[in-house]
Amino acid sequence: MGPTTLPALQTNPKFIFFTDFDGTITWQDSNDFLTDNLGYGAAERKKGNADVLSGRRHFRDLFHEMLDSIDTPFDQCIAALLQNIQLDPGFRAFFDWARANNMPIVVLSGGMEPIIRALLAHYLGEAEAATMQIVSNNVAPLPGKSINDKGGWKIVFHDDSGFGHDKSLEIRPYANLPQDQRPVLFYAGDGVSDLSAAKETDLLFAKAGRDLVTYCETEHVPFTTFNDFSDILATVKDIAEGKLSVKDAATGRK
Numbered sequence: 123m124g125p126t127t128l129p130a131l132q133t134n135p136k137f138i139f140f141t142d143f144d145g146t147i148t149w150q151d152s153n154d155f156l157t158d159n160l161g162y163g164a165a166e167r168k169k170g171n172a173d174v175l176s177g178r179r180h181f182r183d184l185f186h187e188m189l190d191s192i193d194t195p196f197d198q199c200i201a202a203l204l205q206n207i208q209l210d211p212g213f214r215a216f217f218d219w220a221r222a223n224n225m226p227i228v229v230l231s232g233g234m235e236p237i238i239r240a241l242l243a244h245y246l247g248e249a250e251a252a253t254m255q256i257v258s259n260n261v262a263p264l265p266g267k268s269i270n271d272k273g274g275w276k277i278v279f280h281d282d283s284g285f286g287h288d289k290s291l292e293i294r295p296y297a298n299l300p301q302d303q304r305p306v307l308f309y310a311g312d313g314v315s316d317l318s319a320a321k322e323t324d325l326l327f328a329k330a331g332r333d334l335v336t337y338c339e340t341e342h343v344p345f346t347t348f349n350d351f352s353d354i355l356a357t358v359k360d361i362a363e364g365k366l367s368v369k370d371a372a373t374g375r376k
């Protein structure tokens with residue numbers, strides 16, 4: 123992709139904000155919710171997670187297995203998520219500021235796009251949600267079925283990586299732009315799948331108390347923590363107004 127075709131450069135922004143979705147823009151992880159409540163349950167999922175963390179399994183395979191254990195029709199999965207998944211309480215104000223200040227928000231997610239779109243439209247409004255680029259996995263019907271049939275759908279991965287979605291692939295073309303054309307790149311996330319993305323950006327916001335904080339410390343990736351998007355907004359505002367440098371903002375675990 124050449125610089126002119128990068129979607130987030132269309133408005134010539136000074137800043138681009140890349141972000142994870144589940145557990146970052148939302149309070150809970152929608153895939154964990156579906157697995158725990160409509161699939162094989164939390165105990166099995168946590169056992170699988172421990173295997174991923176210790177390197178015995180790829181996240182991609184666990185994720186596939188988790189979602190395969192759910193045979194609820196896809197539209198009913200979305201309905202359950204709309205009732206149970208909450209938006210980060212600071213996200214609306216952050217989103218409004220980003221729009222008013224020409225900072226594109228790009229969602230990079232290992233989740234499924236129709237779920238992300240439905241939740242964002244529910245909380246922000248259809249037109250507002252449509253302004254955000256979403257790069258994620260998707261969903262497809264199984265042979266002879268519709269996704270809204272019982273046992274009718276499966277996840278379709280974005281790429282061949284062990285995470286199912288290598289988030290660094292999307293950020294790297296921006297990170298590699300010539301210095302005079304390159305916007306400042308931010309990233310927000312909470313989990314292990316965010317680490318590849320984290321290394322590409324200028325400032326990483328890692329959710330306090332989550333796995334990503336520990337990983338950043340181990341891998342020596344500069345970061346700052348956040349509790350909700352009001353923390354992120356305050357820092358991004360200070361940087362945009364020239365009161366704070368990206369370097370000084372990376373205070374680590376505060």
Ligand SMILES: [Mg+2]
Nearest residue numbers: 142144145313
């Ligand atoms: Mg997450």
